[in-house]
Each structure stands twice: as C-alpha cells, then as structure tokens.
Amino acid sequence: MPTPDGELWQDIFFVANDGLRLHARHYPAMGRRGRPAICLPGLTRNGRDFHDLAVALSTDTHTPRDVYAIDYRGRGLSDWDKDWENYTPLIELEDTLDFMALAGVHQAAIIGTSRGGLIAMVMAALRPAAIGAVVLNDIGPVIESRGLMRIAGHLGKTPTPESWEDAIALVREMNERDFPAIPAEQWEEIARAIFKEENGKPARAYDPDLGKAFEGVDLSQPGAEQWGAFSALTPFPTLALRGENSDILSPETLAKMGEVHPNLETETIEGEGHAPMLKDQRSIETVAQFLAANDPTRGR
Template sequence: MTTKPKTSRGRKAGSSRIVAPVPPRDIFYTSQDGLKLFARDYGQRHSTATPVICLPGLTRNSKDFEMLATYLSKDRRILCPDLRGRGRSQYCDNWTDYTPQAEMLDIFDLMAAVGIQRAIFVGTSRGGIITMLMAAHRPNAILGAILNDIGPEINFAGLKRIASYAGVMEAPTTWTEAAFKLRMMNEREFPTLSGDDWYAQARRTFAEKAGAPAIDYDTKIVVGLRKGLDAANGVLPDMWAQFKALKHVPVLALRGENSDILAAETIEKMAHEHPKLMTVTVKDRGHVPLLDEPEALKAIDAYLAQF
C-alpha cells in the first residue's frame, strides 16, 4: 500500500498497517435483557476530550473500526462495541430481538456501564440508523454524529443486494479464499484496494476458528431484514424525523462515491434539512467507506476539532 499524506493533526492518514501503541482494553457488560455484550476500549479513559463511540453495520463488528480507533485514540477515548449477535457479543434466542431499537438500548447500557453521559457517535450503515434513533430518544446523549454512508432514506436495490448474501454465504475454507471472495463481490465498487487490503478486510469480516475463517455474526440477524423487504413492496420507510433530531449538533455525512445505499440526492436533501451538516464524498468507495481514506480522515479531523 502507498504511504498516505499527513493530516492536519500530524498523524499519518490511516491504513491497515497502523499499529496501536497501546492495545485496546476488552469490556464486557450486560444489557437490560440479560445479554453479555462486548466492546473494545481505546485510548485514555480519563481524557478530557469528548469520547467517541463507533457503531458498526448490519453484520459487522468492532474490528471495522480498528484503524480509525487507533488513529483517534492518541488524544481521546474511543469505544467500539460489538452489537448483539455480532463478534464477541452474545447471540439472541429469537430473530425478533435483533432490532435497531434493541441495539440502541444496548448502547445506552454501555454508556452507563463505562460512566459516559455524552459522546460523539460514528455510525456506519446500521450504526448510523441507531445513532439517529438515539437522537430522537435521548438527544442530550449525543454531542455530535458522523454518519458513514447512511441517511434517512435507503435505496431499496442496495438493501436488497445486501440481503441476497448476508446470512446465506458459507464461510471460506482458507483466508486466501476469503480475500478472493470479498474481492470478487466488491471490487467494482472498491477498485483501488490491493490484494493486501482485501486480505485485511477478510480478517475484519470473518472470525478465526481452528485457524480458518468463520462467520462472525448470528445469521438470524438477517431474517428481520428479509421480512421487512418483503413487506415493503419496494418502498422503504424513511427516517427524516429521526435525522432532524440531530439538528442540535453538528453532523458529518460521508458517502462512498459508488454507494448503492446512500444516493447523492439524499445527501443534498440532508444538507438542506440540517444547517450544521458537513458532507464529503469518498472516491472509489462503495458501501461503505473504510474510514482510512485520506479525504475521510481529513474530514473527521476537521469535524472533531470542534470538540
């Protein structure tokens, strides 16, 4: 991979080769409905800077934020939870317990467990939906929001694409096969990633069991998505009311140039509705930007300088 330019804060823009000077701490906490949940805790616990909480996508987990959390943890605390049924968090018995509302309550439980009353939230895809819900339910908990390739309107075709493989794809037998499969599925939307990048992405996508890749989420998570798509008949409900609940804080909206989830027109509408919205399009990225791109990090640095 090529060396990335330095940002305004003097750190090298993120890449998969960043190594955390201090390993993240493991946190386990219990949700209100009794699940044992996991989070990674980066940086100094007693930093005076506003903490950041990173929320992952539908079937993703805290590993997706390893690069960004390492990059930001030099001067602030970063929490990266595994949502219920993902990564190292406990699975639910029923698919009906995998909802953004339940996951929102889990994040409130995490904040209570670690003693954080307010934070800046980085929400990738599903994580951004949770962030907007949090703004509507407990606005004082949110001091800022970074929405990564998600908004109040979601393209039906993009969501249908995700539902076509999530929860049904079998685990590859080797890590080389894992990297190859991810590349074949996504290279058109992410044309500049190298072979090493795809291998790193495979390590973030799958768990490791007996040295081989394994599915890193409960496949029941996708049941609700498919049922919702069937009921929607091509028209998805929007979240404009929840997005408008973020009007009291500055928001940074990132969009992958090749995204099939967040339309450019939706970004324009978001800017019209929110007076404190910053928008950045990340070149050569689909759904979702990896948050190690120079333009993404530059925008995140500029955004966080407010806090």
C-alpha cells in the same frame, strides 16, 4: 496510548439487561482531551471495522480521545440472541446506552456506519443528552431499495471460507468493483474484520438469523423515509460521509440532508461504495478534523 499489555485496545465484556454477554473494544487516549467516541457498525459488521480510525483518533497528537467500538448482540464477540426478533435498532440502542452508562461516557461523538447511523438518529430522538456530535457513514433518512436487495441477497447466505486465503479472495471478489480505491494489501485486513477466527480458520462473525428481519419485506419498493428521525440530529454538529459508488445513500438524498440540517458537513469518499471502510488517510483526517473542531474543549 498502548494498554499495559502492549495492545492498542482493551476488550470489554458486559451484560445486557436481558443477561446477554456483549463485547466492545476500548482504545484509550492519553490525556483524554477530546470528547469520547462511540463507534457503531453496520448490520452484520462489528467493532473491528473501526480499528484504523480508532487508533488514529486515540493517538492523535493534538486531540486524543477515548474510542469505544461496539459489537451488537449477535455480532463479533458478543453472544448470539436466541430470539432473532431482538435484532432491532431499538434494542441495539438500548444495549449501547447501557454500555455508555457503564463506561461513564456522556455527550459522545457517535460514529455510525449504515445501521449504526440509524441507531444514532434514534438516539438523538430518545436520548439527546447522550450525544455531542455525529458522523453518519453512508446512511441517511432514505435507503435505496437497490442496496437493500443486494444486502438481502447475501445476508446469512454467504458460505464460510475454508481458509483465510479463501476468505480474502471472497471478500475482494464481492467488493472490489465498488471499492477500486482499496489497495490490494488491505483486503486481508478487511477480511479479518469481517470474519472472526476459530481454530485458525475464518468463521462467521454474525448470527445468520439476522436475515429473518428481511423476510416478508417488499424490497422492490423504496425504503421507508426517516426524515423525522434525521431531523432529531439538527441540534448536533453532523458529518455525513457517502461512498462515491454507494447503492444505499444517493447523491440526491445527501443533498436534501444538507437542506434539512443547518449544521451538516458532507464528504464523498472517492473509489468506495457502501460503506466507506474508514481506512484511508483522507477519510480518517476528515473525521478527526470534524471531531476536533466540535469538541467542547476547543479553544481552551
């Protein structure tokens, strides 16, 4: 349902406990029959990544739901933190929970891409009452070191393009090998989600100090395993998506996740890497059907 000014979403600005001004998008649903969804992006990404999915979920003919897409501190339209050590999943979880309290959202469907999925695991352990269902987008309790090395290689180091044409070309060049299924016309949409606009030109949409979190980490070693955190999700219906070409979530880890979680559904997104863009019809329908099947109002 469009907002009064004709947009599909409303911008919400709120203040974190430490005074930082943060941002989220709200895609309102007509009727609000499904449980609300909270979308949590990847490390350097922002709520714009979820636009197509959020529109589809909020305007669904049978089960529309409110959708909120969060910009963590230092990303998107949220303020940058002067202390880079505050860029942690735990503080980002605290910001998310503060927002959920402000918005009156409880037992939400948490849709977490990459880092967002890690935050969902921590939420399940520390604040389980906030969760009703979970979608993990290309993340699990084991993070492949190859993927971490790739991320560290360009984190805060990618040059800011001079024009939107350059931005589109850059984003496509960096990603099309692992995302051959992405249609050519969608690279502009993706570029405009990755970069924000300032004075008509693309600008970095995240604080480059995020890269300091990787300093001193031995990326040649396997990532720390978080099976304990993942096990906190077992009380909740969970959908795990994996990009076919992912270098973060391996097929072996995905299979073991299914052994550990008694109510886990899995789906591999063909022709996409880390992390699936959630823009194609199959991905969107998979998420929508999973959420509808696990709504508390189902069958009423």
